[in-house]
Amino acid sequence: TRDIIETRLDLGGIVVTLADTAGLRNTTTDDIEREGVARARARAEAADLRLLVVDGAQCVSRETLLAGEDENVPRETLALLHPGDFLIWNKADIAGDIQREGNSGFHEHVVSVKTGAGMTQLVAALTQSVAGPAIGGDDPALTRARHVKAVEDAINALTRAEAQIETAPELAAEDARLAVRALGGITGAVGVEDVLGEIFSSFCIGK
Known part of the structure; x- marks a missing residue:
């Protein structure tokens, strides 16, 4: 095969x-x-x-x-x-x-x-x-360069999302998706729609 x-x-x-x-x-x-x-x-x-x-x-x-x-x-x-x-x-x-x-x-x-x-x-x-x-530490350790890069990408995406959440929620939503996708590379699949539903429950996205 x-x-x-x-x-x-x-x-x-x-x-x-x-x-x-x-x-x-x-x-x-x-x-x-x-x-x-x-x-x-x-x-x-x-x-x-x-x-x-x-x-x-x-x-x-x-x-x-x-x-x-x-x-x-x-x-x-x-x-x-x-x-x-x-x-x-x-x-x-x-x-x-x-x-x-x-x-x-x-x-x-x-x-x-x-x-x-x-x-x-x-x-x-x-x-x-x-x-x-x-194991045995207070916080999980990032031991691989790929994981460090994923966390950095997630932080950058969330920073952009926070800056745009009031003025451009649709762009903030896309950055939130990118952050979830980056972290998913470490932790496994994450329900993106569930996360967005919680974050943007009070916003009208895509209009």
Whole structure:
């Protein structure tokens, strides 16, 4: 498939978008599959956090995979991972545990999607990685440049809206929409019409 399937998860109060991409194979000759691989690579490069799921039953060894010599996981695929990303060994019910000596720089977890083994620990680690900076503090921490930019855009839009709410409510409404959209990139989808209905309940918009 070339489609990217998305779902939203709540990890420690932080709404994240999980994108499941096509498998990353370099040997395909199918045009549609090549397009799916290209889209998957682009999405992985743009993501804040990457999770590489490998078939633990097919990997020769951890050392072979990390050296980029496993034919099931191309070197180019492994190169997409950044320090702090997740390397997940699936099919623990068949392959058993993976000997993980030495630090790969990734969060490594051995799981079985079939039996559920290791999944609780994986979700806890993901939650800590995503929401950790905000847990234990009085205010959520903005740890990514994209989030900082989104908040700055929202503040600027709301400042413009406040300045125009009396004289040009239709323009203020559009700036409010932009602010909601910017924050939605961090927190998840927000009901724009509900927000506008509350803010402009006493104004006549669009006339």
